[in-house]
Amino acid sequence: MNATFWGYPRPDGSVGIRNHVAVISVMDNCNPVTRGVANAVKGAVYLPGSYIRGQLGEDRAITLRVTAGLCLNPNIAGVVLIGLEPVTMGELFDLIAPSGKPVEAVNIQGAGGTINSIAMGIRAAMRIAREVSKIARREFPLSMLTLGLECGGSDTTSGLASNPSIGIVADKVVAAGGKAIITETSEFFGAEHLFAERAADRAVGRQFLDAINAAEEDIMKQGVDLRGSNPTPDNIRGGLTTIEEKALGAMAKSGCSPLVGVLEYGDRAKRAGLHFMAGPAPAVESITGLAAAGCQLAMFSTGVGNPIGHPVMTVIKVSGNRNTIDTFSDNVDFDVTSVLEKNEPIEAAGARLFDYGLGVCSGELTTAEILDVQESAISRFGLSM
Amino acid sequence: MVRAFVLNASDNVATLIDPAARGAAVSFVGQSSGSITATSDIAFGHKIAVQPIRRGDQIIKYGKVIGQATQDIAAGAHVHVHNVEALRARGDKRKAV
Numbered sequence: 001m002n003a004t005f006w007g008y009p010r011p012d013g014s015v016g017i018r019n020h021v022a023v024i025s026v027m028d029n030c031n032p033v034t035r036g037v038a039n040a041v042k043g044a045v046y047l048p049g050s051y052i053r054g055q056l057g058e059d060r061a062i063t064l065r066v067t068a069g070l071c072l073n074p075n076i077a078g079v080v081l082i083g084l085e086p087v088t089m090g091e092l093f094d095l096i097a098p099s100g101k102p103v104e105a106v107n108i109q110g111a112g113g114t115i116n117s118i119a120m121g122i123r124a125a126m127r128i129a130r131e132v133s134k135i136a137r138r139e140f141p142l143s144m145l146t147l148g149l150e151c152g153g154s155d156t157t158s159g160l161a162s163n164p165s166i167g168i169v170a171d172k173v174v175a176a177g178g179k180a181i182i183t184e185t186s187e188f189f190g191a192e193h194l195f196a197e198r199a200a201d202r203a204v205g206r207q208f209l210d211a212i213n214a215a216e217e218d219i220m221k222q223g224v225d226l227r228g229s230n231p232t233p234d235n236i237r238g239g240l241t242t243i244e245e246k247a248l249g250a251m252a253k254s255g256c257s258p259l260v261g262v263l264e265y266g267d268r269a270k271r272a273g274l275h276f277m278a279g280p281a282p283a284v285e286s287i288t289g290l291a292a293a294g295c296q297l298a299m300f301s302t303g304v305g306n307p308i309g310h311p312v313m314t315v316i317k318v319s320g321n322r323n324t325i326d327t328f329s330d331n332v333d334f335d336v337t338s339v340l341e342k343n344e345p346i347e348a349a350g351a352r353l354f355d356y357g358l359g360v361c362s363g364e365l366t367t368a369e370i371l372d373v374q375e376s377a378i379s380r381f382g383l384s385m
Numbered sequence: 386m387v388r389a390f391v392l393n394a395s396d397n398v399a400t401l402i403d404p405a406a407r408g409a410a411v412s413f414v415g416q417s418s419g420s421i422t423a424t425s426d427i428a429f430g431h432k433i434a435v436q437p438i439r440r441g442d443q444i445i446k447y448g449k450v451i452g453q454a455t456q457d458i459a460a461g462a463h464v465h466v467h468n469v470e471a472l473r474a475r476g477d478k479r480k481a482v
Binding site: 155156157159160186189190191194216219220221222223224225226227236238239241242243244245248249303321323340341 | 401
């Protein structure tokens with residue numbers, strides 16, 4: 001059986017599972033205008049800017065790259081850039097324009113302040129919204145999908161039920177010629193040797209271990225104890241005792257496919273197969289990196305309950321904790337409690353989740369989308385000057 | 386019935402998938418069988434020692450090391466942050482040296 005989904009073709013050859021107009025700030029001081037524009041236009045998604053101004057070197061390059069990456073995500077049909085001044089906005093414009101998507105830009109200084117900028121932005125977004133509304137869904141092979149693998153608000157049920165179920169889906173996507181990306185560097189501490197054994201070649205394995213070791217060395221150099229931060233207080237309440245225990249459960253999201261590539265935060269995967277993306281563990285920064293890396297969809301396991309989704313990338317919440325299914329169901333899309341309650345084999349739970357995921361790719365909305373429980377924030381790697 | 390999930394036959398802890406009251410018989414499911422008496426109330430999702438664990442012993446779950454016991458732990462006792470510590474990313478320990 002060759003799995004397919006119904007998606008939106010893009011001029012760069014990629015396929016969206018949503019057809020959003022991105023209204024995005026070039027830098028943080030544009031966010032109020034960006035909000036004003038996005039709120040006025042149906043189908044527009046608000047993407048706040050993070051810093052840019054005052055950033056230097058690699059830190060600035062990463063923020064620019066990730067901001068562009070969000071616009072290049074296949075779920076984005078067209079883009080309205082809101083900038084303060086034209087030079088920095090031009091840098092971002094040049095990164096996005098080669099995709100062939102419609103891009104318009106509003107510069108707040110040139111427009112003459114907030115009210116004019118919002119009016120110009122709304123008209124630009126309206127033009128793009130009308131244009132991209134003509135794009136119809138078509139049937140595409142699953143090989144066009146890049147699946148993000150995420151966990152948040154984890155507990156011990158995550159490692160027993162929801163993460164392994166997601167792992168089954170990841171393997172199915174990879175087997176179909178698609179891509180899957182796992183991230184959250186610190187959540188490999190204690191499990192990395194097992195993941196490294198799955199590297200397709202020695203160089204990839206070395207690259208992966210280098211990323212893990214560099215993150216741990218950062219913590220060691222600071223003389224701090226990761227236990228103050230991870231596992232989090234709610235992870236601990238959910239029964240997770242150490243980062244090693246959390247990592248062994250978290251890794252199950254990746255299934256058992258070989259690791260073919262290691263990516264920097266927000267970098268695009270260029271070949272089919274399972275990738276590791278270096279990046280922080282907290283959900284908002286992490287899913288923002290996955291969205292910038294081109295994931296149209298993420299499967300996000302939660303134990304004690306983490307509701308957050310991303311405005312660019314559709315997020316499916318999966319839980320295997322019966323208490324969470326009882327008390328937090330407004331924010332859960334898929335229930336795998338039968339793994340622990342009814343001895344449902346992981347393969348069966350994963351197959352159910354896979355079928356549901358195909359439906360979501362073809363248009364079924366998730367709780368995070370319907371309730372607009374969505375947030376975007378780009379990680380910071382240096383200081384402002 | 387109070388159930389505790391054993392992931393690997395070599396594990397010295399099991400994960401409760403029902404809450405246990407002190408004195409409850411906890412039945413192992415998964416890669417082990419038999420039962421043990423909980424020595425205290427233990428919440429859903431928390432771990433129980435399946436055998437006596439000595440201070441300094443490794444805690445094994447998934448057949449892998451998840452930490453180290455900071456005190457002797459009786460069979461049937463709650464195993465968590467009060468009696469287990471992580472061994473990774475412990476910059477605090479390097480500083481102390």
